Structure formats: C-alpha cells, structure tokens
Amino acid sequence: MLAALALLLVPAAGPPAADAGVVVYGATPGGLAAAVAAARRNPDRPVTVVTPYGWIGGMATNGLTHPDFHAFEALTGFFLDFTRRTERYYAEQYGPDSQQVKDSLRGTHAGPGVALEVLRAMLAEHSNIVVLTRRRVVSVQTEPTENGGRRIVSATFEPVADTATGPYEPAVGPAETLSGAYFVDGTYEGDLAAAAGVPFRVGREGRDEYGESLAPGEPDDRVQAYNFRLTATRTGEGASAVKITPGEQPADGANAAPVEAPPGYDRNDYLPLLETLNGGRVKRVFCDPKGGIGGGFYKAQSPVLPNGKRDLNDVDGTPIRLSLPTVNDDWPTADPARRGEIYADHVRHNVGMLYFLQNDPAVPAEFAEDARAWGWCKDEYPTNGHLPEQLYVREARRIEGAAVFTQNDFEPERPGDARARFQPDSIAVGDYGPSSHGTGRTGTRYDGEHTGQLGGGAAPYQVPLGTVLTNDVANLAVPVACSASHVGFCALRLEPIWAALGEAAGETIALAEELNEGNDGPGAALTAIPAAAVRERLHAAGSATIYVADVPPSDPLFPAVQWWGSAGGLTPLDRDPSRPPTKYGTRGPRIAGQYHEAYPAHSFSPDAPLTPFVRQAWTELAAKFAPHAAGLDEATTRGEFVRRLWGSRDAPVRN
Template sequence: MSRCTWLVTTLISFVSFGLVPNAAADSNVDVMVYGATPSGIAAAVAAGKSGQSVLLVEPSNRIGGLVTSGLSHTDFHSLESLSGAFLDFANRVETHYAETFGVDSPQVKASYHGTFGEPKVNLAAFHALLNEQPRVELIHQHRLTTLSQTETSPRNRIESATLADPQGNTQTVRAKVFIDGSYEGDLMAMAGVPWRAGREGRDEHGESLAPETADDQLQAYNFRFIMTQDETNRVTPVAPPGYRREDFVGVLDAIESDKIQRVFDYPSKCIFKAHLPVLPGGKYDINDVSRGLVRLSLPGKNLGWPDGTPEERQAIHAEHLRDQVGLLYFLQNDLEVPPEFREEAKLWGWCRDEFLDTDHLPPQLYVREARRMQGVHVYTQADSEYAAEGTRAKFHPDSIAMADYGNNCHGTHHEGPRFGGKHSGEFYNPVPPYQIPYGVLLPKEVDNLLVPGAVSSSHVGFCALRLEPVWMSLGQAAGHAAALAVQHDRPVQQVDISELQHHLHADGSATIYVSDVLPGSPDFTAVQWWGAAGGLLKLYPEGTPRKPRGKRLHGQYSEAAPWHAVELDKTLDADLEQRWRALAASIGVPLDVLPQANGTTTRGEFIRAASAASSQ
C-alpha cells in the first residue's frame, strides 16, 4: 500500500464513523516524538532533560509499548549491558518493590534488579519518568494523519504533523525535529523515507543467516500474556470472539507425542512457555516456545501489519487473539483433551489486577518486526560479529549505543499443519557485545527526522536491535541528537558525534560494553570516552579464546561477557602505553600530561589523565 493510499484510507475511516474533523489548537515545540514506546519515551525524556520543549504523542491510550503489555522478562544477557534510560527505568521498578515490600523482600528478588516488572508497575515507572520532565507533554489517542514537508537541498524537511483523536478533532504540531518512536515506522514512512519489510537475499549484505533469495517473509508475532496460578488473582479465560473448535483439534495429536509433556512449562516440551523465574506477584510472562512443536507465533498472518491501516492492523490483532486465547480455551475445556492436560491448563488464568481496560488481556500484539528504514547506515549481521582481531565485535567510532543479545528470530514461515508443523527462518545467533552506529537513526532524505524504532537495518541486523533495552538506548540517543540539532540549528545528519557521545556518557548511557566500569562509577564517563576513541581495542593478548557470553546464571541470563574488562588497576605496560600515546596524539590530547609506564602507573591513571586533558 502506498503512502497516499494509507492517508486516503485513514481519512475515509473518519468519515465512515461520522467523525468529521474539527480544528483544535495548534502547537509549536522543539521536538515531537510519535509513539510512546520505550524508545519514544526515552527520546522524549532525553530531549526534555536537554532543555527542549517536547510533545510525546501516543496513538493508543496506554504508553510503554510491549514493556507494559506483557513483555516483562526483558531480553538481555548480562546486567553489565544495561545502561542509560533502561537502567534508570529498571532501577525505578526495583525501588518500587523495595519501598512497597521491603529491601530484602521476595518481590525485590523476583524483579531481578527491576528488569522483571509487572506490567502495571512498569507502566507506573514510565509515567514517573515523564512526570519528572516539565518540558515534556504527553497526549494519548492521537493518530498521525498527514505531514507537511518542504523541499530543501539535498534533503526534505518536515514542517508539521497533523494528528486526529477518536472524535475526529485535529491538531497540527509544528516542530524543529521529529522522532519516530513507533514500532512500525509510521511517521518515517509518511515522510517518504525508503523502507523495507521482509528479508534480504544472502548476497545483498553477505549475511550467512539470510535466505538465498529475498522474500516478503516477516518475523512472526504473538501475544505476551501475563498469567497466574494464584486463585485470589486468577480470572478464568473465556472463548474469544470467533472461536471455532475445529481450529484446535489438531493440537490433540501433538499432545499425544512425547514432544509435549505439559501445557505450561519452561523452556521447552510445552505449548505455553511460562518464563522463569516467576515475576513479582506470582505472575508469569507467557511466550512462544522457540523451535517447539506447537507455536504461538503465527508467521504469515502478520504480513499486512507493517504498512496496514489501523483497521487492517486491528483485524490482524483480532486474528492472533482468537487463535491464542482460543487454543488456551480449548485446552482448558474440550473433553477430548486428556484429563491431565486439561486439569493442568485450568490452574492458569489471566491476572485480575492487570490490563483492566482490555479484559485482562495485553492491549498490544508483540510486533517483533515491521518496517525497517533504509538510512545512512544499514545495520547488518557483520555489525555485531567479531572484529578481525581481538575479543570485541566490529568497532564503530560513531557508536551511540551498545547491546549484548545477538541476532534472534522466532521464525518467518510455517511449513506443514498449524499444530505439528515447523517454523523456518528461525535463528538464535550468539555474538559478542556490539556497538550501534549513529547512522541507523538517520534517513538520507529528511534533515529533521530521527528513527530509533524502525531503525535502518537488514532483516538479520534488525534481529539484534529489536530488544526493548536496545530500543531505549537508541531512543535516548535520538533525544539527545534532536536537542543538539535544535541548539545548533543544523540537520540531524550533521550532529557532532563526539558531542553526542559526551551527552550520552554524561547521561549514563554506554556506547561500548565495559564489564567492570558501569554507570555510577566515577570513571564511567572517562572510560566510555576512551572506548569511543578506540582505546579499549585489543587489550587482551593475541590468541585469547573468543567467548561471547559469560557463565549462565538462569534462563537466557549470564554473567558478564569475558574479555571485555578494562582493568583500571592493572599496571600499564610499555606496549600498551605506546599504543595509547599514539591514539591520544591522534585525537589531540597533549602528550606531556600523560603518565608514563614506570612499573607503578596504572591503566586507570592514564585514562583519567587523558580524559582530563581532553576536556580542558
């Protein structure tokens, strides 16, 4: 569907419901952020903290995206990979549990440093983040309808965005910089920025995880239900609208196989993956079983989502809900289900204290992938793989975020019957902690637009960026970049990278993974600055074994990635001093203020001296 067709369809939908648009008061702000996802919230907060006036626009009546809609077991591997906006958010969640139940309470432990929060607690934390920013205004239930643009050279510029509420009232917002925080890239697409949905062929970017030829396959979606076995908080599921028993009888053959041993379990041989550890409040984050015999994710059923109208997306949402709630209802109630499975399934239900406006079901579908911008830097598989030398991934001097998850895809196509068939296009690729360059946020065609949600990437590359902590880091970078573009009156493509990195480091956001100097350390900003310059490359002897992850703790979570420490107290040896002095000279640090390797000088003393000299 073209951008013009989308606009016409949207306007027709207002007329069909008798919603004749009425003009509302227009507004002028420095930055408009569309989509109060975690990425959009982080962008709004960062721009507000930098002194800009911000309007954050959410099309629905609930902020927080999937983090407040069921995805409560956050996707990361080591705690050392968390920084900036997401770490601030997680700390607030942990503080809530500590203040409510006590520092040593089971709830605090279950929250895993605030990364496993109940949706209602996550929602409150996001609202608290926004409420602390007096220059950020949030409006709900306003959907983008049109953009006004002017042609400049060599790029276009967005002048204003027109929004409409459910009653058809319109509001025009003029802004100096626009940020698209939506999962789908709706504002980006309306601005005429090129995008893709589907998979590139293997040869296009040299990606081993890509298919031989390009296609329109899209990573599958499912709901992240929040469920409980606690009778005092349990709501019994009912048949969803459109329920048809015949759609689910095929699951009986799967149950009879030894590949399905329980309805709810972790991590495999089940139908509903109930993530462990249990969330605070005795709640479970329910997900698709990777490589399982029975899947919740429905590849192919979501192909109309990326460029779909609101009505088309609602139909896809309803179909996924009918399928996944219907499957649970069948397992709990159909008499052909073996009694042991049926009785086990009946022990589970929705949480009475969650999602009160949507019958205790998550209001948002888990949109793992939709549009992907094709921007200044297309992030690919190679960007998160090991560099030719050393123990780190490819170095990006213009890095504005980092992560440690790896390329993760739940499948893009289903072969065989609904139950008992097999997903294809599925991969889980371990990689070392990786950096993300500024170019993934930048369109080539528009000089005042940043896109931290539908970031510029290939399908395979996007599968390493599509995690909520990463999206928050990208949003935080977009917010600070927008502020710098406003302050210096320049296109976002011309923001000074070193200045942007300085603001990010000062805001506690890491641009390179350092396992032993974390946010809050007095050395954090100096070490991050030195790392951004390339000072942390090849710190370990040639031939050091490469290992992308540390010792497994539980589930997908692990200790810090090995061979990524800076070891500030380690004595500076002559060879490293020589390399570091050459680097310092190349970035303009006066060499006469730097300590020499004399048998007692430490790495930390050198980095601190270099950092102090660079800031003078």
C-alpha cells in the same frame, strides 16, 4: 502520581498545542527515552508524545516483562534508570528484603502495571512533556531544504476509540495537526517515517547483499512472526509441571482471573489441535525451558515476576507455536483495518487456544488439567479483560538510513577478537545477539515447524548513529524502526537497545537545537551532528556507547573510559598478545534464566599495569585524540593513563 498523570494525559477531544516542539510518535521505551533526553536538555521547549494506544510503554507495559539482554552491565542510561526505579518501587512497597525485590532481579522484572507506573513517573518529572493518547498518524507535511532534502513541518493525527481495537477502527473525531521543529518515530512499525516518505525495507535481504551468512540465499518479503506476551499467574487448580518458585507460594489463585473466549471464538478452529495432543508430539501445555521443564507451547518464563506472575511467550522446538509467521506479513504496510484483522487472528490463536484447552470436553484430561492451572492476573490490564492491548510486533518496516546495521556489525572484526567490530560512530550498546522467532512455517498451524529462525550468541556490540537517522528528512530520528538488514535488525529489536537508541536520538535533537539558537530558520539537520558530540552527552548522562564490564555509570571513571573506548582505546586490550584466548561470544556464569554475569575479556581493569603492547598502541592513539596530554610516560596503570588523557582531551566538534 495520579495528579501528575492527570497533567500528562490530554483527552483526544482536547485542542492540540499550536507548537508541539519536539513531536515523538510512539510511546515505546525507545520513544519515551528520546522524549526524556530532549526534554531534560531544554525545559522551556515542549516535547509532545503521541500514541495510538491507551497507555504508554509499548511492549514494556504490554506483557514483555522478561526483558531481552544477557549481562546487566549492558544496561545503562534510560533503561538502567527505569530498572533502578522499579526495584525501588518494590522495596518501598514490600520492604528491601522482600521476595518481590528479589524477584524483580535488580529491577529488570516487573508486572506490567508497575512498569507503567514507573514510566509515567519518569515522564512526570519533566513538566514540558505532554502525552496525547489514542491518536493515530494520518499524514505528514514536509517542505524542501536548501540541500535538496526535506524536513517535516507538521504531522496530522486522528483520534481513535478508547478500546484495544481502537487503533484499527475508523476515527472518532476530527483530525489534529501538530507542528514541530524535530520529530521522532518511536513506533514499532515506522508509521510516521513512512508517512513522511522515508525509504524503507520490509522482509529479508539475500545473503549476497551484505555478505551475511545468516541471511537466506535469496531476498523475500517475509517478516518475523508476532504473538502476544501474556501475563499469567497460577489459579490454584489443575496441575502444572512448571516448578513453583518461592515467589509463587502460596499458589492459591487469589489473583487469578479466568480466561474468557475471545470475540469470534469457534471450537472448530481448534479441533486439529487434538491430533497433535493425542499423538504424543507435545508433553504438556505450559513449559519453562530455562527452569528445566520443556515439551510445552506456552512458555511460562523464568525467573518469575514479582507477586507470582509469569510472562508467557512463544517457545521454539514444538509443533504448536504462539507466533504465526506469514499471517503477519501484511502488518508493516497495512491500513488500520487490515492490521485489525491480523490482530484479531492472533487474539483468537493465543487466547482462544488456551480457552479451548481449559474448557472443551474433547481435550485430553492431562492437558486440560495443565491448562487450568493458569489464568490471567486480576490486577493487570483491568480495563482490557486482563489482556495487553498491543501485539508483539517484533519487526516491521526498517528505514533506509544514513548507516545500515548488518550481521557484520555484531561479529568480530578479525579472528581471535573477543570484542565485536569497533564502531567509531557508536551511540548505543547491545548484547543479545540475533533473535528471530521465524519467518515461515511448514505443516499446519497445530502441527508444523517454523522456518527462518535465528539465534546464537554474540559479544556486546556497538550501534552507529546513522542507524537512527535518514539522509532524506533532516529533522527526523527513527530509533525503533531503525536502519538495518533483517539479520542486523534481529540483534537490535530488543527494548533495552531501542531505549538506548531513543536516548541518543533525543540527545542528537537537543544538540541540533543548540546549534540553531538565535537563528530564525529551520534547525540544523540531525545528520550534521557528530557522533562524538552525542556521545559526550550520553556519557555524562550515564549511557554507554561501548560495553565495559567493570566500570559502571556510577564509577567516576565512567565517562573517561567510555570516551577512550569509543575512540578505539579498548581494541588494544582485546588484541594484546598477553590476553588469555577467549572464544567470541562467551558469556559469564549464568545468574538465572537467560541472564549472566559480565562477559569475560571485556573489563577495563583500571589498576592493571600497562603492557608494552598496550602502552605503544595507546600512545599512538593519544596523539590523535589528546595531543596535548602530558605525563603519559609516567602512567603505570590503565586507569592512570586514561585519567591523564581525559583531562587534556580535545573537545568534540559540534558542527
């Protein structure tokens, strides 16, 4: 694996490729999924991944190891492959029946270092993928197209220092220009898209613009709050109310590293915290609400990670928070130096506050004991003081794309529906629902309340292709800083969904390249590729475009059911009068933490008999999508009907 890594990582001082093929800026899961999808379709064409950071993976390798989804059936494609490889890693290292495998929760939970190793291995399987680290975009060069739009010709990047703050400091060498046929902006900020002149939004729309009940009454420039996702373990000292799990025993602190004072630490900054601690408004420092322990402000999330590690996050409902709304409002459009100031403020708040709680003599004993029970992990981020290098940028720019995902898209189309609104151009699935950690705050940093928070359930929802494409730049896909309202984006801003959007972007690029084979001119515009053609590729690769609870990618019927569902075939199952009523957004029984069994009323049930209602609706739909299908009248079950359709379907139009 180290040999493969050596081939992947090109030093900042090295010469760039004359033709970088497909250029992906941003090594997030969304960016990496796009790179892999594009690379596997054309092994002879280079795919160049560029990141301003020191390692790939985005938040998946920078502390967000407790991923945001609810039902395992919502994980397909690239992200499901990532989780399966992760589970296999722990099985090979510790044994298939080990506690580590159990704590990986089907491979969805891993230490950041393990996630990094798995992602590197996934890229190494494609010899045409090259990764350039520590390079920051400076400018993008475009040219006009025949239809009055533009296309990117090349992008220029400058090398930055090999430190956590390098992306925010002056360049350390000459800039390099990479040319490419297609480009992907996989950054959380949409920096490449903005440099290309793609229109974007920052902030929140007013309630009336898209008819969103969750939006504020009036528009504003507020951005969802950020914080670090810290990886911690028990020190074997102090006393924490957070319950010890089997994976944390023995909690002897053998892997614990001390919390150090961050640069710029000043105890006076944290003295106002004492009034809140002494006033009884918090019960403890560390908490685990899903594990039954509340009252704290560093959330040690359960389920626990393998090898006794915890993903620390911001927690709702306490006067002290890790996230800092309004402090980050400049981040989306700020220059590197200003981002560096915001970054440093979050380090001082998230890390410096814990150092203060552990070490300052003015801290009440019970809180100091609680704080000292936790430290960083010795085997995580060893080159960066055991801290992640990336701030958790939950929301920044959102491009104005060919389609806009809004609250209406994760809600039912009509009362009584168990499914979310049907999307005929769907290329991805999400199931987390809207989530915002706040956009404003009342009171002080250490005694106040966040405003602008969002939460609540939703049934699994589809995402249309137009959310990752722009009408302004023909050869650019933007799967992360995608096209959505603020409320809509709060339901898309999760790594499994971004990975699905990235995979769809990569497949769209591959199809556009195929249309241009044999031509000397620029490639086809990405918006010219039909969603149906993209879906065909995605389904063949095991990626879902509609949620189906009981037909996973491993089932031979998967592509047929996905095709039929994406044509509208599952809507009649939802609206069949014989279906038992199901409240919209109802989840299955809880497995652990925020993770649940499959959503009810979302099964295909291949062996179920066809009711008269479904048979009539499907027969009418078949006339549109499979007009030459034979023997439909003889089919008695859902599975048999769809198998007959699948064999005689019309091929998707590709141009």
